[in-house]
Amino acid sequence: MGRQRTFVCGLDAAFAVVGGKWKALLLWELAQGVRRFGELRRALEGISEKMLIQQLREMEHDGLVHREVYREVPPRVEYSLTAFGRSLNAAMEPLGAWGDEHKARIEELHS
Amino acid sequence: MGRQRTFVCGLDAAFAVVGGKWKALLLWELAQGVRRFGELRRALEGISEKMLIQQLREMEHDGLVHREVYREVPPRVEYSLTAFGRSLNAAMEPLGAWGDEHKARIEELHS
DNA sequence: CAGGATCCGTGTTGATACTG
DNA sequence: CAGTATCAACACGGATCCTG
Numbered sequence: 615m616g617r618q619r620t621f622v623c624g625l626d627a628a629f630a631v632v633g634g635k636w637k638a639l640l641l642w643e644l645a646q647g648v649r650r651f652g653e654l655r656r657a658l659e660g661i662s663e664k665m666l667i668q669q670l671r672e673m674e675h676d677g678l679v680h681r682e683v684y685r686e687v688p689p690r691v692e693y694s695l696t697a698f699g700r701s702l703n704a705a706m707e708p709l710g711a712w713g714d715e716h717k718a719r720i721e722e723l724h725s
Numbered sequence: 726m727g728r729q730r731t732f733v734c735g736l737d738a739a740f741a742v743v744g745g746k747w748k749a750l751l752l753w754e755l756a757q758g759v760r761r762f763g764e765l766r767r768a769l770e771g772i773s774e775k776m777l778i779q780q781l782r783e784m785e786h787d788g789l790v791h792r793e794v795y796r797e798v799p800p801r802v803e804y805s806l807t808a809f810g811r812s813l814n815a816a817m818e819p820l821g822a823w824g825d826e827h828k829a830r831i832e833e834l835h836s
Numbered sequence: 837c838a839g840g841a842t843c844c845g846t847g848t849t850g851a852t853a854c855t856g
Numbered sequence: 857c858a859g860t861a862t863c864a865a866c867a868c869g870g871a872t873c874c875t876g
Contacts, residue, residue: 620832621824621828621831621832622750622769622770623750623753623821623824623825624820624821624822624823624824624825624826624828625749625750625752625753625817625820625821625824626749626750626824627824627825627827627828627831627832628820628821628823628824629746629749629824630831630835631831631834633744633746634868634869635744635868635869636869638736638737638740639733639734639736639737641736642734642736650837650838651837651838651839652837652838655838659733661869661870662869662870662871663838663839663840664839664840664841664869664870664871665868665869665870666839667838667839667840668869675834676831676834677830677834683838687837688837688838689837689838689839689876690837690838691837691838691839698827701823702823704819705819705820705822705823706736706819706820707819708815708816708817708818708819708820709735709736709739709816709817709819709820710734710735710736710739711735711816712735712739712812712813712816713732713734713735713736713737713738713739713740714734714735714738715735716738716809717732717735717738719788720732720738720741720742720787721731721732721738723742723786723787723788724741745848746848746849761857761858762857762858762859763857763858766858771850772850773849773850773851773852774858774859774860775849775850775851775859775860775861776848776849776850777859778858778859778860779848779849798857799857799858800856800857800858800859801857801858802857802858802859837876838875838876839874839875839876840873840874840875840876841872841873841874841875842871842872842873842874843870843871843872843873844869844870844871844872845868845869845870845871846866846867846868846869846870847866847867847868847869848865848866848867848868849864849865849866849867850863850864850865850866851862851863851864851865852861852862852863852864853860853861853862853863854859854860854861854862855858855859855860855861856857856858856859856860
């Protein structure tokens with residue numbers, strides 16, 4: 615992925631795994647429960663299949679997401695959070711609450 | 726900035742103001758105290774002057790940062806957090822603590 | 837259904853030089 | 857000191873088509 619780097623603070627390290635446009639949303643969605651590929655695609659409106667699988671793979675590599683493959687026809691793959699992923703989601707909750715609280719203000723600023 | 730959009734959840738809104746490579750670090754640095762332009766540049770090793778001023782301006786626009794200009798020679802400008810910025814920083818604290826805790830693991834993953 | 841592979845635009849980031 | 861301006865590079869994200 616990226617070259618080895620030293621993080622100057624915890625925020626830096628945290629953003630290395632949840633940064634970008636989609637990962638925080640994926641984390642939140644998977645925190646609601648186990649999800650299949652297609653469910654995630656519909657939940658994150660606007661994401662392309664490429665980005666979805668790419669973000670999922672990176673989160674799997676980072677140990678946040680577990681991928682369970684069922685060898686059936688048609689194929690079925692279920693994604694869920696690991697304990698590590700759940701701990702991250704818990705740490706993001708205050709931030710989510712803050713965003714919820716100031717949602718309207720932020721939307722207006724970015725109009 | 727970006728077109729008007731509707732945020733699907735609070736995380737989405739929060740990332741609209743602290744997303745990107747530098748803003749979280751700036752927020753954290755400014756939470757330590759008032760800082761001058763040059764101090765910030767030295768604190769965020771690797772940032773270019775252009776990015777620094779650009780991120781600061783956006784955070785100022787979002788109401789997170791206050792910019793105080795002192796008409797002196799040589800010029801002096803001091804940056805600080807607004808109450809809004811401090812509230813965001815508080816909301817990010819658990820995330821920072823999480824990152825601190827798992828720093829080593831994440832650094833290794835991204836090597 | 838759940839991906840892979842490829843092409844491609846563009847926003848973001850960076851280097852460098854210059855200014856009040 | 858605290859910026860501006862300009863140019864260049866690249867990663868990010870998206871569209872489309874293809875496969876087991």
